[in-house]
Amino acid sequence: MSFLEYAPAPESTAVLNLRDQYGLFIDGEFVDGRGTPFQTISPATEARIATVSNANEADVADAVAAARRAYERTWSRMSGRDRGKYLFRIARLVQERARELAVAESLDNGKPIKESRDVDVPLVAAWFFYYAGWADKLDHAGLGANPRALGVAAQVIPWNFPLLMLAWKIAPALAAGNTVVLKPAETTPLTALIFAEILQQADLPAGVVNIITGAGDTGAALVSHEGVDKVAFTGSTGVGRAIAKQIAGTDKKATLELGGKAANIVFDDAPIDQAIEGIVNGIFFNQGHVCCAGSRLLVQENIHDEVVDRLKSRLSTLRLGDPLDKNTDIGAINSREQLERIRELSDVGVAEGAERWSAPCEIPENGFWYAPTIFTGVQTSSRIAREEIFGPVLSVLTFRTPAEAIAKANNTPYGLSAGIWSDKGSRILAVADQLRAGVIWANTFNRFDPASPFGGYKESGYGREGGRHGLAAYLAPASIGGQGALPRAASHGAVASPSETSTDAAAEPKARRTRATRTTKASTKGSKR
Amino acid sequence: MTGTSLITARERALAVLGGEPDDATLRRYLHGIAGVDAVGLEQRAAGLGTRSIKTTSKQWALDRIIQLIDLTTLEGADTPGKVRSLVAKALVPDPADGTTPRVAAVCVYGDMVPYAVDALGAAHGDPDDGLVSVAAVATAFPSGRASLEIKLADTAEAVAAGADEIDMVIDRGAFLAGRYGLVFDQIAAVKEACRRADGTSASLKVILETGELVTYDNVRRASWLSILAGGDFIKTSTGKVPSAATLPVTLLMLEVVRDWHLATGQRIGVKPAGGIRTSKDAIKYLVTVAETVGEEWLVPHLFRFGASSLLNDVLLQRQKLATSHYSGPDYVTID
Amino acid sequence: MSRLAVPKTYKLYIGGAFPRSESGRTYEVLSASGGFLANAAKASRKDARDAVVAARAAVGGWAGATAYNRGQVLYRIAELLEGRRAQFVAEIEDAEGATRAAASAQVDEAIDRWVWYAGWADKFAQVTGNANPVAGPYFNISVPEPTGVVAIVAPQDTSLLGLVSAVAPALVAGNAVVVVASERFPLSAISLAEVLATSDVPKGVVNVLTGSPAEITPWLASHADVNAIDLVGASALDWVDLEISAADTLKRVLRPEQGPDAAAPALGRITAFTETKTVWHTKSMR
Known part of the structure; x- marks a missing residue:
């Protein structure tokens, strides 16, 4: 047997006491x-x-x-x-x-x-x-x-x-x-x-x-x-x-x-194994359904191949499947609609000439799933480097100098979060100063705490x-x-x-014209963070 | 089993370093390796520790843990009788269940090796063949504070007495003082001392004593240094200082072993020792091995647990799986 | 015998230079009694565009200056204004028909506001920032940073005080400003620009447009490279539409204010054009 397959370890649903109607x-x-x-359905099984x-x-x-x-x-x-x-x-x-x-x-x-x-x-x-x-x-x-x-x-x-x-x-x-x-x-x-x-x-x-x-x-x-x-x-x-x-x-x-399109910047002196974990956590946490996901990997060109190789072997150990299984790393995509969008943008990436690699995982028959995917050879002009995919899809770009990393990181209308990986404290602080984003994670990613303000530029x-x-x-x-x-x-x-x-x-009463209703109607369909 | 050829190990070190393994060259090399972020390392280890291992996987894991144990006694009060008792336990861990596998090795002080060899008799041999090895701690274990001459004599005597594996300690003082060349030379010399008359060699486990190296950067550098100098295994601890094997330290050492394998094609073993007392903990280590270097590493010549009380906890868990009810300490033997 | 005076030509202030409007347009600025004071440049949308470009080019250096340095530069403005106090008093008397006392009071208050805001430059981050005690091995700090390029419609009822009250706080944190001066009282704005040009304020950090706020402001509100817009002086404009337009790129918006003390000094006017940035860093002895 393969130990790595482990055995199914589903969390019991006996703790649930759900009503049929709410x-x-x-x-x-x-x-x-x-x-x-x-x-409301389970996206893993499509069951009501x-x-x-x-x-x-x-x-x-x-x-x-x-x-x-x-x-x-x-x-x-x-x-x-x-x-x-x-x-x-x-x-x-x-x-x-x-x-x-x-x-x-x-x-x-x-x-x-x-x-x-x-x-x-x-x-x-x-x-x-x-x-x-x-x-x-x-x-x-x-x-x-x-x-x-x-x-x-x-x-x-x-x-x-x-x-x-x-x-x-x-x-x-x-x-x-x-x-x-x-x-x-x-x-x-x-x-x-x-x-x-x-x-x-x-x-x-x-x-x-x-x-x-x-x-x-x-x-x-x-x-x-x-x-x-x-x-x-x-x-x-x-x-x-x-x-x-x-x-x-x-x-x-x-x-x-x-929304966001966070840059995760990896310098060549980064603590490499932790950076790999940070990249994985940055984009594959919660199937990439994270507004602050590190969806743009900016890696220093001189370590690009090493980082991509390590990333691929790490992704090969991720376990996709039943969200209730305690060993599952990658769960289901939340909806068919979102899955379609991820597929569409990934296809755009391929059409734009980027190279797609997906982790080898068995995709369950029912439900909505997308294997962890990396695009290499992505250019700053690519749509997959600019648009929020909101799925487990990472775009890899390179830089040569800190200034170039900052310029590329800031080259987006978004400004929610960013990551920096380096062993050099002075550079981390200087780069953090220059990044136009509301949350900067240095040598970590996707950390949240009630005491820590969160929000975007x-x-x-x-x-x-x-x-x-x-x-x-x-x-x-x-x-x-x-x-x-x-x-x-x-x-x-x-x-x-x-x-x-x-x-x-x-x-003094302020001059104000209130318009209770405007013609612009907000639709929150497909809302996400 | 045999260790790697001495000459190729030294030559490879020269090739990797691009120069003689002196303090300056080793420093340039070891300090050029990417650093470790402690928080990230510990989080990754904690994440691996949350894997839930059930049913068939657990059965396999428990048996495999037993097969990877270096059943250890390293007391000043050790006697031939104590060692015979340890060997008996190593051979028949659970007299009530004949399907229980044997441990990989017994680990004793050098002067106890003859008693271990004698007690094992025909069962003495390569754990990959289902036999039980004899491992001896050497080189002025646990402090390592003795002259090189004494360390080599310590080693040679154990090998001559029939030890299959030597668990040496590095000179932590020299390492912390930056005398990497001295540490390298001592490991290489001990490796030489592991050689038997027939040209084969005892396997060399290099104990870093991570609790004294303290920082993860030191552990990573000491791991590379030990492998460069010819160690067949890198081992966390003597079990004699308060901070022994931890999951993050073991993960870090496994990452070095993985990178060495990528660079050279050579597989180096890892042995966490000290402080692993429960099946639950040991399973976390198996998961860490499997997800870091691959499950092909879960064999006696590439992974060991240095432990004494772990075995009985595994046996209790085995009994629970077999009988579906919880067992108690009176149902496993003390060694 | 009397000497024939030399009248001043009032132009725009963009990127540290004083260009005429690229449109070639001017408009007559009249005194309170209806007499001709000067022809002011009537800025076009292209002048606004140029001003935004100049501001964007300047914001990095200004934001990157030390807070101590920004404080000194802002204080220097007060020093220079004090030296040209008589000129501004006279200008305001002419333009607004104000009494000497009222004009003096306006200039004094304007100078004092520069001083007040100058003092905030190296303090507001301490008051509004935080060290955050997160539950984990992290150093975690939140600091206010400048929003970037801020467009301002200056209060329309005063020559100098409203303008200073809106521009000064935006500069404190390190933003660069494009300000549309009072349409009726544009001359002091350009005189202030002359002060700025000879002060230590880097070129492009403040850009002054004169002309029709109704014409220029929509271009600033919709400009994708403007990060925030202060509509303090826009109460006579269709400011709801401006706000809607600003929402296209999620600009930070301050609402119109009216009255003699619009844009009263407040820490909130500084922080309105800041973004809180939170930085996490791992922390370990190992």
């Missing part, structure tokens, strides 16, 4: 949606998991109204200490039900259980713990004394880290004193709905968090609802752009976490999630009623103390 979670209760219900309600505009209005009531009657009046205690409760409940959440996530999303179990769900708990402690310390968030919550936050999240993105959104919003209407992605609603049950167990006051399921039109209706004060979106740059247009001229603040969006900056994105300074003087778009950096703001300017 309603919308509005005002503390599950209610039927008025849109046409849809099914559950039927999920679809929120139409009236449902969206109900959810926003519930959030508004909860904000005005309960949540904004509650002490920060008590808000914090609710968040601590939620964190503990997530820990207690961690395995169940991990299994549900892998089932619904297709990601390997080892990732949902060891990365996603622990980070979810950590996110709630971190922001729980902030709830009664808002004076230290950087906005001066007595900052105020924004009100009702509309949050639209992607399918790649369903529960983790929920935590990134809900935890800081609640800590800051906002109430929430959250819409998970249509292909991955399951863990958000289980999370709604956790909120019931935590006895969170009704309406503080509302979770509505549906597709892009539901998200668009939510974002454009006039009762919303804050929009937080993670997904594609296309949808983010549409949202930015939709809310132009309104009082809504926005945090947008959008340029077309990768604006605002930060995580850390004090992520909290400030859900707050406004005390003295500025209309907050007209404050940057909406750059809300992550909005730091002003009352003494710095003229009372005249604050008191």
